[in-house]
Amino acid sequence: DKQFAVIGLGRFGGSICKEFAKMGYEVMAIDRDLERVNEYANIATQAVQANSTDEKALVALGIRNFDHVIVSIGEDIQSSILTTLLLKEAGVAKVWVKAQNDYHHKVLEKLGADRIIHPERDMALRVAQLITSDKIIDFIELSNEHSIIEVGVTTKLAGQTLTELDVRAKYGCNIVAIKQDNDILVSPIADVVLKPGDVLVVIGQNKDLARFQHEGV
Amino acid sequence: DKQFAVIGLGRFGGSICKEFAKMGYEVMAIDRDLERVNEYANIATQAVQANSTDEKALVALGIRNFDHVIVSIGEDIQSSILTTLLLKEAGVAKVWVKAQNDYHHKVLEKLGADRIIHPERDMALRVAQLITSDKIIDFIELSNEHSIIEVGVTTKLAGQTLTELDVRAKYGCNIVAIKQDNDILVSPIADVVLKPGDVLVVIGQNKDLARFQHEGV
Numbered sequence: 096d097k098q099f100a101v102i103g104l105g106r107f108g109g110s111i112c113k114e115f116a117k118m119g120y121e122v123m124a125i126d127r128d129l130e131r132v133n134e135y136a137n138i139a140t141q142a143v144q145a146n147s148t149d150e151k152a153l154v155a156l157g158i159r160n161f162d163h164v165i166v167s168i169g170e171d172i173q174s175s176i177l178t179t180l181l182l183k184e185a186g187v188a189k190v191w192v193k194a195q196n197d198y199h200h201k202v203l204e205k206l207g208a209d210r211i212i213h214p215e216r217d218m219a220l221r222v223a224q225l226i227t228s229d230k231i232i233d234f235i236e237l238s239n240e241h242s243i244i245e246v247g248v249t250t251k252l253a254g255q256t257l258t259e260l261d262v263r264a265k266y267g268c269n270i271v272a273i274k275q276d277n278d279i280l281v282s283p284i285a286d287v288v289l290k291p292g293d294v295l296v297v298i299g300q301n302k303d304l305a306r307f308q309h310e311g312v
Numbered sequence: 313d314k315q316f317a318v319i320g321l322g323r324f325g326g327s328i329c330k331e332f333a334k335m336g337y338e339v340m341a342i343d344r345d346l347e348r349v350n351e352y353a354n355i356a357t358q359a360v361q362a363n364s365t366d367e368k369a370l371v372a373l374g375i376r377n378f379d380h381v382i383v384s385i386g387e388d389i390q391s392s393i394l395t396t397l398l399l400k401e402a403g404v405a406k407v408w409v410k411a412q413n414d415y416h417h418k419v420l421e422k423l424g425a426d427r428i429i430h431p432e433r434d435m436a437l438r439v440a441q442l443i444t445s446d447k448i449i450d451f452i453e454l455s456n457e458h459s460i461i462e463v464g465v466t467t468k469l470a471g472q473t474l475t476e477l478d479v480r481a482k483y484g485c486n487i488v489a490i491k492q493d494n495d496i497l498v499s500p501i502a503d504v505v506l507k508p509g510d511v512l513v514v515i516g517q518n519k520d521l522a523r524f525q526h527e528g529v
C-alpha cells in the first residue's frame with residue numbers, strides 16, 4: 096500500500112487530501128499553519144504541523160518512507176524549492192510540485208521534481224478557449240495539435256444521424272460520444288438521431304476542429 | 313468584436329490575459345496592485361490600476377460596455393463577492409468568477425455569476441486520479457460517470473491491432489486515438505499495430521475503464 100503525503104494545505108493541496116480521503120486512501124497532511132492542520136485533522140489520516148524546509152522536521156515525520164509526496168506551497172517559492180530539494184535528497188521516489196511560474200518550474204525541473212503542476216495556468220488556457228469560441232462548451236487539450244471539444248447540436252444539425260453528417264469525411268474529425276438527455280452515448284452511435292440540446296464530443300486536429308466549428312455546426 | 317476584462321492578475325487572471333494576447337484578442341487587465349498592473353502593461357491591450365469593489369472606479373472604466381468580465385480575485389473572498397455583485401448590477405452580460413471554496417461558490421451562484429471556476433480543486437481531482445492509478449497517464453472527467461483516460465501500451469498489448477484487442481466488446485470502452493511516435497492517430501485506427509510506448513486514449517464509463525485498466529492493460 097502506497098504512502099502519500101501532502102505539504103501545503105491551500106486550495107490545491109487541501110483538495111488532494113479530501114479526494115484521497117474520499118477514495119479511501121491514507122494521506123498525511125502537513126502544514127506550518129496550525130489552523131490549516133486543524134482543518135484537516137478529521138479529513139486526512141494524519142494532520143501534522145511542520146515547516147517542510149526544516150530537514151529535522153522532515154526526518155522526524157519519516158518522510159523518506161513515503162512513496163509519493165505532493166508539494167503544494169504557493170506564494171513562498173523559495174520554501175517550495177527548498178522542500179523539493181530536501182525531499183529528493185531524502186530519497187522520496189515521487190515528488191510532484193505545484194509551480195507558481197516559469198522560473199519556479201525551471202528550478203524544480205533541475206531539482207528532479209517528478210511532475211510539475213500549473214493548475215491556474217492550465218485552467219486559464221481552457222477558459223480562454225471557451226470564452227473566445229461561442230460554440231465550444233468544453234475544450235480539452237490532448238497535445239499541441241490535437242484537442243477534444245464539446246459542441247452543442249443546433250437546429251442546423253438536429254434531425255440527422257452521424258452517418259449522414261459524415262464529419263470524418265468532411266472535416267477529418269471524429270465524434271466519439273454524444274451527450275443526450277443527461278446520458279452519454281459512447282458507441283455505437285452512427286445511427287443516433289441528433290436532437291437540439293445534445294452535445295457532440297469531437298476529437299481531431301485543432302485546425303480541423305476549428306473548421307468543423309465554423310462550417311459544420 | 314467582444315470586449316474582455318480581467319479583474320485580479322494572479323496566476324489564473326494573469327494567464328488568461330497572456331492567453332488572450334497570444335490569441336490576438338484585446339483585453340483590459342485590472343488590479344488594485346500597481347506592481348501587477350505594470351507587469352501586464354505590455355501584455356494586455358490596457359492595464360489599469362483600480363479597486364473593483366469601488367463602484368465609481370468600475371463606472372469610470374466603462375465596465376458596463378464589456379461583454380465578458382473574469383473576476384480572479386483569490387484570498388479576499390468578500391472583494392470577489394462584492395465585485396461580482398457590482399458587475400451583474402452594472403449589466404455585464406457574462407461574469408465568470410474564480411471561487412475559493414464551496415461557501416464562496418454558493419454565494420456567487422446566488423449573485424448570478426455565469427460560470428464559477430475552481431482551477432486548483434479541479435486539477436487536484438485529476439492529480440489524485442493519476443497518483444492512485446499506476447497505469448493511467450492522464451485522466452479527464454467527461455461527466456460523473458464517464459471519463460477519458462490515457463494508458464500506456466505494455467508488452468501485454470504490443471504487437472496487436474485494435475481489431476484484435478476488441479476493447480469495445482470486452483470492456484465496453486472505445487479507443488478514440490493512439491499516440492505513437494510523437495504523433496496522434498485519430499482515425500481510422502483499427503488496423504494500427506500497437507508498439508510498446510504507444511499511448512491509448514480511451515473513453516468509457518468509469519467502471520468499464522477501471523476494468524479495462526486492471527484486466528486489459
Ligand SMILES: Nc1ncnc2c1ncn2[C@@H]1O[C@H](COP(=O)(O)OP(=O)(O)OP(=O)(O)O)[C@@H](O)[C@H]1O
Pocket residue numbers: 102103104105106107108125126127128131145146147148167168169170171174432
Ligand atoms: N515551509 C512550509 N512548510 C509547511 N507548509 C507551508 C510552508 N510554506 C507554506 N506552507 C503552507 O502552504 C499552504 C499553501 O500556501 P499558499 O496559500 O501560499 O499557496 P497557494 O498556491 O496560494 O495555494 P492554493 O492556490 O493551492 O490555494 C499554506 O497553508 C501555507 O501555510
Ligand SMILES: Nc1ncnc2c1ncn2[C@@H]1O[C@H](COP(=O)(O)OP(=O)(O)OP(=O)(O)O)[C@@H](O)[C@H]1O
Pocket residue numbers: 215319320321322323324325342343344345348362363364365384385386387388391
Ligand atoms: N478589490 C480588488 N480590486 C482589484 N484587484 C484586486 C482586488 N482584490 C484583490 N485583487 C487582486 O487580485 C489578484 C489575485 O488575488 P490573489 O493573489 O489573492 O488570488 P489567488 O487566487 O491566490 O490568485 P491565483 O491563484 O490566480 O494566483 C491580486 O493581484 C490582487 O491584487
